[in-house]
Amino acid sequence: MTNPTLAETPNKKHHVVIIGAGFGGLACAKALGDTEIEVTVIDRRNHNLFQPLLYQVATAALSPADISEPIRRTLARYRNIRVVLAEVTGIDAVAQEVKLSDGIAIGYDRLVIATGSEYNYFGHDDWRRAAPGLKSVHEARQIRHHLLLAFEKAERATDDAEKRALLTSVVIGGGPTGVEMAGAVSELGRFMIGRDFRNLDPSFLRVILLEAGPRILSSFPEDLARYAQDYLEGIGVEVLTATPVEAIATDHVVFNGTKLPASCIVWGAGVKASPAGTWLGLEGKPGARIPVDPDLQVKDHPFIYAIGDTAAALGPDDKPLPALAQVAKQQGHYLGKALCQTLTKGTKPEAFRFRNRGNTAVIGRNAAIFDFGRWQLKGRLAWLLWAIVHVYLLVNFEKRILVSIQWIWRYLTSQRGARLIEEDAVPSTVRDLPDRGNVEASRLQERSGEEM
Numbered sequence: 001m002t003n004p005t006l007a008e009t010p011n012k013k014h015h016v017v018i019i020g021a022g023f024g025g026l027a028c029a030k031a032l033g034d035t036e037i038e039v040t041v042i043d044r045r046n047h048n049l050f051q052p053l054l055y056q057v058a059t060a061a062l063s064p065a066d067i068s069e070p071i072r073r074t075l076a077r078y079r080n081i082r083v084v085l086a087e088v089t090g091i092d093a094v095a096q097e098v099k100l101s102d103g104i105a106i107g108y109d110r111l112v113i114a115t116g117s118e119y120n121y122f123g124h125d126d127w128r129r130a131a132p133g134l135k136s137v138h139e140a141r142q143i144r145h146h147l148l149l150a151f152e153k154a155e156r157a158t159d160d161a162e163k164r165a166l167l168t169s170v171v172i173g174g175g176p177t178g179v180e181m182a183g184a185v186s187e188l189g190r191f192m193i194g195r196d197f198r199n200l201d202p203s204f205l206r207v208i209l210l211e212a213g214p215r216i217l218s219s220f221p222e223d224l225a226r227y228a229q230d231y232l233e234g235i236g237v238e239v240l241t242a243t244p245v246e247a248i249a250t251d252h253v254v255f256n257g258t259k260l261p262a263s264c265i266v267w268g269a270g271v272k273a274s275p276a277g278t279w280l281g282l283e284g285k286p287g288a289r290i291p292v293d294p295d296l297q298v299k300d301h302p303f304i305y306a307i308g309d310t311a312a313a314l315g316p317d318d319k320p321l322p323a324l325a326q327v328a329k330q331q332g333h334y335l336g337k338a339l340c341q342t343l344t345k346g347t348k349p350e351a352f353r354f355r356n357r358g359n360t361a362v363i364g365r366n367a368a369i370f371d372f373g374r375w376q377l378k379g380r381l382a383w384l385l386w387a388i389v390h391v392y393l394l395v396n397f398e399k400r401i402l403v404s405i406q407w408i409w410r411y412l413t414s415q416r417g418a419r420l421i422e423e424d425a426v427p428s429t430v431r432d433l434p435d436r437g438n439v440e441a442s443r444l445q446e447r448s449g450e451e452m
C-alpha cells in the first residue's frame with residue numbers, strides 16, 4: 001500500500017476521518033479547518049464535553065449546558081468539515097473504511113482515532129449501576145439527582161440510622177476526580193444542611209474517600225498530596241488510604257470487612273482506553289491504549305493515527321503520556337497540522353513533543369494544587385489559577401463568560417444554582433432509594449401477590 005500524496009493524485013481531495021470530538025479530536029479538526037482537505041468528524045454525542053468540570057454538574061454548581069457545546073456549532077465555520085452523529089463500531093483497515101452501528105461505511109485516506117477512555121471497574125462491571133463514574137452528562141445528572149434526593153428523603157426520615165445512611169456518601173478512588181468530588185460533596189452538604197433543611201443534623205453528614213493505594217493523588221508530589229488530604233479532612237471528608245473497596249451494592253459499600261450503609265456512591269478509581277484497539281485487532285489486555293509512533297501513527301497501520309486517552313504515546317522518559325486533556329489537545333493540534341503538511345506538501349513532520357503546562361486538582365473552595373514539575377503551588381493562589389485556566393480552556397467565549405459569572409456569584413454567596421431534581425429523576429441506572437411510596441407499594445404487592 002503506498003502513501004498517496006497530493007503530488008501523486010493532483011485532482012483528488014484527501015479525506016481525513018476523525019472518530020471522536022473530545023479534546024483531541026476537536027483540536028485536530030480545528031487544525032485541519034479551512035484547508036484543501038475534506039474532513040469528517042464522527043461522534044456518538046452531538047456535543048463536546050468539558051469533562052474536568054463534570055464534578056461541578058454532579059454537585060449542582062453548574063448546569064450541563066455550561067460545560068457542553070454542540071460539535072456542529074463549533075465546527076460550522078469551517079466549510080471543509082462535516083459532522084456525523086453516529087457510533088463507530090469497527091474499522092476495516094484494508095478497505096480504509098470506518099463502520100457505523102447503522103451499517104453505513106465511511107471511507108478515509110487518513111483516519112484519526114480520538115475515542116478517549118471509559119471508567120475501569122477492574123472486572124466488577126456490576127458495580128457500575130450502584131456507583132456511576134463521571135464520564136458523561138447523563139452520569140453527572142444521575143449523581144446530582146441521587147445526592148439531592150437523598151437529602152430530601154433524609155429530611156422526611158424519622159429513624160436516625162436511616163438518616164445517617166442517607167447522608168453518607170462514599171467516593172471511590174483518590175485521584176484528582178475523587179478528591180474534587182469528595183471536597184465538593186462535603187461543601188455542598190454542609191451548606192445545604194446549615195441553611196435549607198430544618199430536620200437534619202450536620203453531624204450525620206459523612207463523606208468518605210476510599211483509596212486502595214498508600215496515598216491519595218499519587219500522580220502529584222507527596223507534599224501536595226499531604227496538603228490536599230489535610231484540607232479535605234478539615235472540611236469533614238474522611239480519607240481512608242490503603243483501603244480497597246471489597247463490595248458495592250445499591251445501599252452500601254464494604255471495606256475493611258465492614259459494611260457501611262451509604263446512599264451516594266461515586267466511582268473515580270481508574271480509567272481504561274476506549275475499545276478502539278480491538279477494532280484494529282491489536283493484541284493486549286482489553287482496555288489497553290493503542291501503541292503509536294512518535295508521529296502518532298498507529299504502529300503497522302500507515303494511514304491510521306491515535307491521540308488522547310486512547311493512545312499510548314511515549315514521553316521522553318519512555319513512559320506513556322498521562323491521560324490528560326492537555327495531552328489530547330496538544331496531540332490533536334499537532335496531528336491536524338502534521339496531516340496538512342503531509343497531504344498537501346508531501347513532507348514528513350517532526351515528531352510530537354508534549355509540553356507540560358502543569359498538572360492540577362481542585363480540593364475545595366479556595367484550595368487547589370498545581371504541579372509544574374520544577375515548582376509547585378497550593379492554596380488560594382493555586383485555586384485562582386485553576387479557575388482562570390479552566391475558564392480559558394472552555395470551548396468558546398460565551399461559556400467562559402457564563403461560567404465565570406456563576407463562579408463569582410457562587411464564591412460571594414456560596415449558593416448552588418443548579419440544585420434541580422428533575423421530575424423523571426432517578427433513571428434506570430440509578431438505584432431506588434428507600435422511599436415511603438416504594439415501600440408501601442411493595443408491601444401492597446406482597447399482600448396482593450399481583451405484579452405492579
Ligand SMILES: Cc1cc2nc3c(=O)[nH]c(=O)nc-3n(C[C@H](O)[C@H](O)[C@H](O)COP(=O)(O)OP(=O)(O)OC[C@H]3O[C@@H](n4cnc5c(N)ncnc54)[C@H](O)[C@@H]3O)c2cc1C
Binds near residue numbers: 021042052177309310
Ligand atoms: C471527571 C473527569 C475530570 C477530569 N479532569 C481533568 C483535569 O482537571 N485536567 C486534565 O487535563 N484532564 C482531566 N480529565 C481527563 C480529560 O478529560 C481527558 O484526558 C480528555 O478528555 C481526553 O481527551 P480525548 O480527546 O482523548 O477523549 P474525550 O475528550 O473523552 O473524547 C472522546 C470522544 O469520542 C467519542 N467517542 C467515543 N467512542 C466513540 C464511538 N465508538 N463512536 C463515536 N464516537 C465515540 C466520545 O463521545 C467523545 O466525544 C478528566 C476526566 C474526567 C472524566
